[in-house]
Amino acid sequence: MLEELRPTDRRAALVVEHLSKRFGDRVAFEDVSFEVGYGEVFGFLGPNGAGKTTTVRALGTLIAPTSGAASVAGIPLSAANGPAIRARISIMPESPGLYQRLTIAENLRCFAGLYELDDIPGRIERALKAVNLLDRAGDSCGSLSKGLRQRVALARALLNDPAVLFLDEPTSGLDPVATHDVHELIVSLRERGVTIFLTTHRLTEAERLCHRVAILNSTMRLLGRPDELRERLFKQSLGVRVRDPIEDPGPVFGDLPGVDGWRMSASGCYELAVSDAQIAAPALARALVDAGADILSLAESHHSLEDVYLQLIDEDVEAIRR
């Protein structure tokens, strides 16, 4: 009974522990653990096929996880709790999935009924207002642009005031203007304190909208605030090019102040990971001169978060190939 199923876990909107899903012997995601607090916007970032949608479906009780445990909106994840969990959350899937022959209002009325909501006209009005579509309620969904359909799907997901709102790639396939609109809407929901689980393969989207971000590629790779991640990922580095390759670069780069590591990127080209370029660069120049190398160039290289993200994913691809 829904009435008896009071949330047992008030700390977090989502608690996920070692959750895995396999389709036969194909792993969709494995050993995923994280928590999402109430009022938090949590980004779930990963490339196509990383398991984002499958995770959303598992947490939304649409498919059963293979192993692991979770609680969703304070209710333990299980098939029996499916209706109670689904009553408290909502999912905006990758494609909006609207009834094309019905009007926007008719679509929303159907879902308000499925959630057994009271004050249906008021709810619909508030949901449409939240996505700036109040004046379009009578429009047939078949006549809407992709961006507007996405907004209707968002309004539909807001009808039941969900304790957790799952947004699965809400801007995939949208043009920049429509993407911007959806971002604005998500920001306004964030300001209202709505708990959002947002999947995306776009790093900038996660950075811009989320309090915390997890990077997923079948398994969880990283989790943290976007600025933390940037710091952790954004290793400052120095790129140096010399006329002839250094015979034995180890001792030259080995114990320079502010240098954490190095690698040769091409013949005579070296990349040095540095903690402080201000200290490392002059020390490097002196060491190279002492070693008798002719410096052609010495510069800080800039890695965007995007590069590091791509590199992280590449490492996985390499690992799979091996």
Add this chain to the structure above:
Amino acid sequence: MSFSWTRVKALLVKELHDYRRNRFVVVFAMTMLPLIFITAPTVQLLTAPAVVSSSKLDARIGLALLYMLLIPATVPSTLAAYSVIGEREQGTLEPILSTPIRREEFLIGKALAVAMPTLVVAYAIFGIFLAITALFANPVIESAIFAGSHIPVQLAFTPLLAGWSIWVGIAISARSSDIRTAQQLSVFANLPPVAIVALMGFNVITPSTGLTLSLAAVLLALDALGWRAVAAMFDRERLIVGRRR
């Protein structure tokens, strides 16, 4: 959370709105069906010679009425074939199943959405047929139709046949990978009731009171069985992630 008629109603209202906007369904139900199913039986009876043996007359009446039973025997499965796979192909199945709806509510909603228009159309066509015979048919024929058990039998068999046809259609829909396959399979599913009707029509099977009653009992059992089977067959996960083409 227990079975909710509110959710069933929400789904049903949505379906009815959808029919109304679907020109094909409207045109088919409002013009094609009545044309196909009224013309033949009416012609049968209006052209019946005034002096025929009562057994011959009964056979003619029986055939005309059986012919009209083809509506509940075949139309529902054609509509129901869309019920699940149609939602899936539109991408609306996942949003619907993401709500608290239970499979029983979903299936009852879908079944009612097919049953309601079918019964309305089938009874309306039967009503028109009765009106035509009352107004224009030979009084012998008229009294034969109105006096016997024909009318209650017709009224009872219409929903019994529709129930079976609906569950077969939904079962096919829930297990098909695309609409076209579902449509084709639902045509095959119509063959058994059509065959029975045909056998009776050509007097291979003689409809007797006993046969009629046992047929009704069998249909009732099949309807209950169909509901159980379809509910057991409805697998949320399979419908969401099942083989994509």
